[in-house]
């Protein structure tokens with residue numbers, strides 16, 4: 446598509462969307478703005494944008510698509526600023542914020558100016574921030590939630606999806622209210638829990654100096670998201686605070702039940718608590734689209750001998766099989782450790798399984 450795209454906030458999400466747009470629409474011009482000059486310079490150097498401007502007014506003038514990819518409370522402020530500016534008549538303004546209600550409450554004023562605003566939220570991301578973490582494939586197969594506010598913005602949704610086609614995301618329309626309620630449950634509240642688990646360990650740190658080193662696989666898996674940007678999550682927490690407060694009450698009730706079962710040593714209740722959770726968790730879609738990324742993992746039992754890991758990765762590299770992650774899950778002296786290797790696709794994983802079975806003496810399996 447021809448035209449000028451203006452991305453405000455050149456971090457992980459703004460950068461990834463800019464890259465996806467540039468890949469799909471090389472004929473468009475993508476201009477960026479960020480509050481931090483270094484981020485703009487880096488974005489230009491990485492060819493995430495064609496250029497940058499020194500203020501929002503300069504970028505917004507004449508833009509066909511304006512994308513706000515800043516922390517949600519900042520986005521609310523920027524919407525108010527954009528409302529004061531002269532914009533192209535047919536421009537589409539959208540955002541990427543993790544909350545929708547409070548942003549849409551401001552953005553609805555665009556209607557009076559005849560400007561289309563479509564709330565947006567790509568449901569994929571990372572605990573990393575900044576433009577250096579941006580990649581055009583970040584949203585592949587993920588859901589991309591869109592919240593148009595009236596008939597005209599609904600009609601323009603198709604045009605926005607065409608602009609965003611390079612994300613390879615699956616677009617779904619939701620209302621801002623149902624959006625915020627749903628993401629509070631599956632995204633925002635889990636971040637509160639992850640951060641509070643880390644606090645639990647941090648508070649016990651002085652008493653047990655070994656704790657940090659013992660905090661292994663399970664703890665790291667469940668708390669990965671606690672490494673996300675504090676500004677982004679403080680903004681989201683305020684932006685969705687009513688839903689979060691309601692969930693905190695429900696969660697506390699749930700934990701009270703667990704506490705009672707523990708106090709009364711009710712084995713069956715505890716068993717059911719874990720079994721029901723396992724059953725539901727195991728049924729979550731993992732290979733299709735969704736907020737939970739697909740993991741194509743392979744496990745290799747390896748002895749604790751220097752050079753074993755590189756032997757395996759070299760074999761995969763020789764056959765051109767790329768890996769997306771690699772981790773030793775456990776290794777102790779004289780005991781086998783487990784190497785977990787993640788792949789981008791099922792096909793890569795299956796090829797790796799065959800190769801390592803044929804060409805190494807190690808036990809190789811899919812869990």
Ligand SMILES: NC(=O)c1ccc[n+]([C@@H]2O[C@H](COP(=O)([O-])OP(=O)(O)OC[C@H]3O[C@@H](n4cnc5c(N)ncnc54)[C@H](O)[C@@H]3O)[C@@H](O)[C@H]2O)c1
Nearest residue numbers: 454456457458479480514515516517542543570571574575
């Ligand atoms: N990280 C994720 O997993 C994820 C996923 C989906 C949506 N989101 C949402 O997307 C938005 C961006 O998140 P991100 O992960 O890219 O964060 P990020 O920290 O990587 O990038 C945000 C950028 O906004 C810039 N910024 C801050 N205030 C600004 C201002 N006043 N004017 C211009 N630029 C400003 C920052 O300098 C930074 O470069 C947030 O609203 C977030 O809730 C994040």
Ligand SMILES: O=C(O)C(=O)C[C@]1(C(=O)O)C=C[C@@H](O)C=C1
Nearest residue numbers: 543568569570571572632670736
């Ligand atoms: O994978 C992560 O690190 C994320 O936290 C991504 C995640 C999520 O909770 O799923 C975080 C916030 C966004 O609004 C959407 C996606």
